[in-house]
């Protein structure tokens with residue numbers, strides 16, 4: 137099999153399509169099985185592939201979280217901010233609970249194993265980087281991104297080349313592809329840990345004379361060591377590239393990544409309680425993440441009526457709030473009579489537009505402007521939930 141290098145692609149719950157360069161055929165398998173997958177780069181991985189239409193029986197829903205590394209602490213912080221604190225007795229214990237979600241078990245795993253275990257049916261939900269889902273999920277349709285922007289772990293998978301030598305004047309993927317140096321005998325050598333996404337990207341962009349090598353880390357050393365011409369790796373600050381005399385090129389970004397909530401489609405459809413639990417987690421995430429970008433602004437404004445004040449507020453582009461301003465009379469007693477000369481307005485403003493909003497409020501007569509943080513914004517229904525139901529065909 138490794139000689140023929142077939143591509144294995146799960147195409148249905150009970151069947152796999154095995155494609156060879158010239159033809160393809162299907163085999164039906166009726167029980168859980170381990171399948172060795174080979175890519176065109178001879179990279180071999182074991183995938184615990186679920187082939188039953190039924191999922192493994194268990195009562196708990198399992199959520200996989202990164203056990204260590206860059207994503208681990210931020211993931212626990214996000215859950216805590218959503219009032220879903222993970223109770224872990226000690227850091228070496230790999231199973232934990234979230235008391236607010238009684239039917240859920242947390243399992244700490246390495247990010248790539250979270251994706252593999254979602255595919256094998258050993259986890260139902262997971263939080264990892266989109267890069268990891270894309271690399272290790274290999275487009276498997278059982279994986280569904282439930283929340284695509286958890287707002288941490290930002291990075292991009294990007295192609296980089298040396299700043300010097302034959303690459304000095306090469307600044308785009310097109311220019312790199314058009315270099316006469318790359319031939320069948322002497323292909324462009326790319327070092328990467330992304331042995332699925334790398335070849336796929338190159339093929340899709342018409343770079344045919346390319347070979348890949350892989351290493352577990354410090355890839356940026358490969359060009360200077362003479363091992364590779366280019367590297368394909370994650371970049372966030374860009375410091376590692378800079379320090380190793382490498383540069384990114386236009387059109388060379390394979391993927392923009394951040395932390396995502398990912399689920400097994402099969403688990404959401406078949407496992408009792410999985411969809412409800414996912415709904416709750418999604419709602420809490422959405423409510424928290426929406427609120428993160430906003431402040432509540434309260435100000436007093438002199439006016440003849442609530443409508444007149446609202447009209448004045450709505451003339452300003454940064455003061456529209458989520459659905460419009462809340463305007464309430466501020467009552468005071470003057471000469472024994474209760475009157476409302478002032479109105480309090482309450483709006484949500486994007487953090488980025490805070491100062492502009494304060495200026496606009498002042499311009500229309502606002503005074504005593506109070507700014508408070510927002511903790512959660514719960515909408516009637518989150519767009520991502522509707523999207524998820526439609527992806528599930530519900």
Ligand SMILES: Nc1ncnc2c1ncn2[C@@H]1O[C@H](COP(=O)(O)OP(=O)(O)OP(=O)(O)O)[C@@H](O)[C@H]1O
Pocket residue numbers: 204205206207246247248264265266267268289290291352370371372373393394395
């Ligand atoms: N500068 C960065 N470099 C690498 N990963 C980053 C960076 N910024 C954010 N990330 C995110 O963090 C994840 C990597 O975290 P970590 O290094 O813990 O992963 P890992 O899979 O345990 O790595 P490894 O198995 O190679 O040790 C990436 O998949 C990516 O989503």
Ligand SMILES: O=P(O)(O)OC[C@H]1O[C@H](OP(=O)(O)OP(=O)(O)O)[C@H](O)[C@@H]1O
Pocket residue numbers: 352353354355356369370371372373374375376377
């Ligand atoms: O753009 P930057 O902020 O510099 O980050 C990018 C670097 O960080 C990661 O490496 P990591 O620190 O995980 O080391 P490793 O490659 O040796 O595992 C990644 O593989 C890049 O090398």
Ligand SMILES: [Mg+2]
Pocket residue numbers: 353354355356369376
């Ligand atoms: Mg590195």
